[in-house]
Amino acid sequence: MPVSTHVNGAKIWQLRNRNQTLSRWAGYLAAVAIFMWCWQRISEATTWFFVWDAPRIAADIGSRAWPPRWSYMDKLWGPLWDTLNMATLSTVLALFMAVPVAFLAARNTTPSALFVRPVALFIIVATRSINSLIWALLLVAIIGPGVFAGLMAIAFRSIGFCAKLLYEAIEEIDEKQVEAITATGASRWQVVAYGIVPQIMPAFAGISVFRWDINIRESTVLGLVGAGGIGLQLQSSLNTLAWPQVTLILIVILLAVIVGEWVSAKVRGAIM
Amino acid sequence: MLQLKKLTKTYRTGDKALQDVTLSIPKGQVLALIGPSGAGKSTLIRCINRLVEPTSGSVILDDTDVTALGSGALRKMRRKMGMIFQEYALVERLTVMENVLSGRLGYVGFWRSFLRKYPQSDVDEAFRLLDRVGLLAMADKRADELSGGQRQRVGIARALIQNPRLLLVDEPTASLDPKTSRQIMRLICELCAERDLAAVINIHDVALAQMFVERIVGLKAGELAFDGKPTEMSDDVLTTIYGEEDWHATIRNVDDEDTDAEELVQ
Numbered sequence: 001m002p003v004s005t006h007v008n009g010a011k012i013w014q015l016r017n018r019n020q021t022l023s024r025w026a027g028y029l030a031a032v033a034i035f036m037w038c039w040q041r042i043s044e045a046t047t048w049f050f051v052w053d054a055p056r057i058a059a060d061i062g063s064r065a066w067p068p069r070w071s072y073m074d075k076l077w078g079p080l081w082d083t084l085n086m087a088t089l090s091t092v093l094a095l096f097m098a099v100p101v102a103f104l105a106a107r108n109t110t111p112s113a114l115f116v117r118p119v120a121l122f123i124i125v126a127t128r129s130i131n132s133l134i135w136a137l138l139l140v141a142i143i144g145p146g147v148f149a150g151l152m153a154i155a156f157r158s159i160g161f162c163a164k165l166l167y168e169a170i171e172e173i174d175e176k177q178v179e180a181i182t183a184t185g186a187s188r189w190q191v192v193a194y195g196i197v198p199q200i201m202p203a204f205a206g207i208s209v210f211r212w213d214i215n216i217r218e219s220t221v222l223g224l225v226g227a228g229g230i231g232l233q234l235q236s237s238l239n240t241l242a243w244p245q246v247t248l249i250l251i252v253i254l255l256a257v258i259v260g261e262w263v264s265a266k267v268r269g270a271i272m
Numbered sequence: 273m274l275q276l277k278k279l280t281k282t283y284r285t286g287d288k289a290l291q292d293v294t295l296s297i298p299k300g301q302v303l304a305l306i307g308p309s310g311a312g313k314s315t316l317i318r319c320i321n322r323l324v325e326p327t328s329g330s331v332i333l334d335d336t337d338v339t340a341l342g343s344g345a346l347r348k349m350r351r352k353m354g355m356i357f358q359e360y361a362l363v364e365r366l367t368v369m370e371n372v373l374s375g376r377l378g379y380v381g382f383w384r385s386f387l388r389k390y391p392q393s394d395v396d397e398a399f400r401l402l403d404r405v406g407l408l409a410m411a412d413k414r415a416d417e418l419s420g421g422q423r424q425r426v427g428i429a430r431a432l433i434q435n436p437r438l439l440l441v442d443e444p445t446a447s448l449d450p451k452t453s454r455q456i457m458r459l460i461c462e463l464c465a466e467r468d469l470a471a472v473i474n475i476h477d478v479a480l481a482q483m484f485v486e487r488i489v490g491l492k493a494g495e496l497a498f499d500g501k502p503t504e505m506s507d508d509v510l511t512t513i514y515g516e517e518d519w520h521a522t523i524r525n526v527d528d529e530d531t532d533a534e535e536l537v538q
Contacts, residue, residue: 174364176357176359176361177361177362177363177364179323179357179361180355180357180361180362180363180427180430181363181374181377182323182350183321183323183350183353183355183440184350184351184355184374184375184376184377184378184430184434185347185348185349185350185351185377185378185379185434186347186374186377186378186385187347187377187382189382190377190382190385190386193382193385193386194363194366194374194377194385195363198363198364198365198366199363199364199365201365202365
């Protein structure tokens with residue numbers, strides 16, 4: 001008990017009693033011991049020669065990679081445009097699929113909490129747990145290499161993310177507004193359109209631009225597995241050890257991501 | 273016009289919110305429902321339009337048993353019952369006009385309402401009502417920009433555009449200041465008189481109820497504990513409804529005329 005009574009009758013208050021304090025210190029000790037042990041294991045498995053050599057290699061690649069080959073930009077505009085389109089279209093596609101899933105998954109709108117909701121939740125978990133690179137590998141094998149495979153890969157990966165955030169927003173709505181619309185004699189769909197949709201619009205817009213921002217980043221790497229976009233150029237440049245081109249591509253990707261992030265921050269700021 | 277027969281509601285938790293409530297309300301009568309928190313006032317009015325499904329008993333409005341209706345017929349019946357809420361329950365992100373027009377949802381189809389293509393007669397009526405409640409200039413404002421009193425006026429307009437036969441009013445003044453409370457109560461009662469509407473008003477403020485309504489019903493633990501004129505309210509009645517307390521200051525001396533300074537400002 002943190003509260004005890006002193007011999008002179010005064011009440012003493014401590015945050016923890018002696019046993020609690022001791023067990024906390026034992027916990028810290030165990031944590032440090034585990035950390036040291038893990039460190040030792042990693043150290044044994046590391047070829048330290050390569051690590052000590054790393055700065056020299058990095059400097060070597062750096063010197064070869066600089067300056068960027070600016071003239072290569074001519075060949076990047078197309079793939080860059082593909083990349084942005086891939087991100088945008090896949091986000092739109094994902095939202096179309098995510099909205100119904102979200103309504104089926106939200107506790108207050110699902111037609112059946114027993115049968116439909118678990119299916120919707122499974123769709124969310126399944127699409128979220130498979131990385132878009134893996135989706136792309138699968139889809140490249142199924143529908144062939146190209147932008148379309150990348151687009152579908154990102155769209156599938158995004159369904160779970162968008163649906164999850166959206167169904168949480170639906171569950172957090174103010175039920176009184178729904179009740180008021182129901183009381184007017186509105187039909188089911190009218191209740192959704194008037195009582196629920198206006199309440200989740202800010203969340204919906206925020207989720208859309210947030211996911212679009214993430215998808216720009218995702219779409220830049222999908223080319224590595226043959227799913228189109230700027231990643232394709234990155235891979236061929238890496239394969240031919242054309243380091244100045246790699247530098248330029250990395251700069252372009254960085255700029256694209258910064259622009260995406262800036263737009264999404266602006267849009268989200270405007271909604272709140 | 274409205275009859276409640278042995279209305280009972282037992283929640284799944286076993287709480288008996290209402291027990292055998294039998295009540296008859298004639299056309300055009302404004303009735304105040306008082307009682308302590310948890311006495312079943314909110315449940316009672318929600319059982320009337322079946323936002324809460326009564327366990328047994330029946331609600332009869334104009335010779336139709338509301339409790340026996342299927343979902344389509346229930347929606348048609350709800351159009352006849354306008355509801356006004358405690359925290360206004362406006363759709364906060366829609367405009368005042370959209371909120372008022374949402375009272376017509378029971379009358380227009382989905383796409384018309386979705387595209388906000390309401391019949392001109394509805395729009396005319398909405399403007400008339402906004403003018404009546406003094407908010408004509410606010411039609412294009414978003415509901416969350418309004419003050420509490422203004423929001424409640426929008427709520428009143430939304431209920432009235434349904435062209436109801438009955439108003440169900442749940443604590444209309446609970447989140448308003450004393451002056452606005454009076455104005456809102458006065459507005460509701462005036463509108464009921466103009467349109468010969470019956471109304472059931474849940475209210476905590478006994479003095480305010482006495483000031484405006486013609487009949488007071490007291491609920492205690494889900495059962496009727498009092499039914500009479502405002503003038504019949506006494507310390508004893510309040511003690512049976514709410515329990516022992518010094519009620520002297522709460523009850524309004526009904527012989528007093530409305531001479532408060534606030535009233536003159538109006």
